Amino acid sequence: MTEDADRHAVKMAKKKAARDKIMATKTDKKGLIIVHTGKGKGKSSAAFGMIFRCIAHGMKCAVVQFIKGGMECGERNLITERFADVCEFYTMGEGFTWETQDKTRDIEMAQAAWEKSKELIRDPANTMVLLDEINIAIRYNYVDIKEVVQFLVEEKPEMTHVVLTGRNAHDDLIEIADLVTEMELVKHPFRAGIKAQIGVEF
Numbered sequence: 001m002t003e004d005a006d007r008h009a010v011k012m013a014k015k016k017a018a019r020d021k022i023m024a025t026k027t028d029k030k031g032l033i034i035v036h037t038g039k040g041k042g043k044s045s046a047a048f049g050m051i052f053r054c055i056a057h058g059m060k061c062a063v064v065q066f067i068k069g070g071m072e073c074g075e076r077n078l079i080t081e082r083f084a085d086v087c088e089f090y091t092m093g094e095g096f097t098w099e100t101q102d103k104t105r106d107i108e109m110a111q112a113a114w115e116k117s118k119e120l121i122r123d124p125a126n127t128m129v130l131l132d133e134i135n136i137a138i139r140y141n142y143v144d145i146k147e148v149v150q151f152l153v154e155e156k157p158e159m160t161h162v163v164l165t166g167r168n169a170h171d172d173l174i175e176i177a178d179l180v181t182e183m184e185l186v187k188h189p190f191r192a193g194i195k196a197q198i199g200v201e202f
Contacts (some may be wrong), residue, residue: 033164035177037169051130055086060125061126063087063088064117067136121156130163134148
């Protein structure tokens with residue numbers, strides 16, 4: 001047992017030395033463009049995890065919800081009730097497009113959400129801005145992908161992180177992003193007849 005432990009310690013020491021050498025070369029810092037996409041669950045949940053990290057560190061941040069306005073949202077409730085001094089929260093959508101059934105209104109709301117997003121991103125006090133479900137608005141052409149890309153490339157402050165969520169992220173957005181994660185759907189309870197549940201989905 002001692003011999004195995006000794007071998008393990010030597011192996012881990014070599015691994016740590018190699019890792020430390022790699023980490024020593026990673027010295028740059030920048031504001032990231034982060035995309036969470038894919039058919040799997042967890043895109044917004046992961047993004048809110050980063051927002052709560054900012055809040056925990058006392059770093060100002062902001063959230064703009066493009067679609068989910070008509071739905072209950074535990075993250076929104078917590079942030080607006082307890083952390084409004086650190087995180088601004090704007091619910092600009094009125095629900096999914098099949099629920100509103102008013103394309104003109106949906107476009108107006110998405111455009112208003114994008115204008116608010118630009119205002120928040122331009123504010124250098126914000127460390128991170130989450131654009132929740134903007135990919136859906138882009139997919140339906142409610143927000144122009146060319147305008148989004150141009151703004152992020154040309155106007156986003158150097159140290160501001162911007163997180164964009166939603167299925168079917170546009171290729172042009174993926175191209176300029178620093179970090180892209182695709183959530184893969186393996187299994188989902190909805191397919192077994194189980195509805196969205198509080199504490200899991202919202």
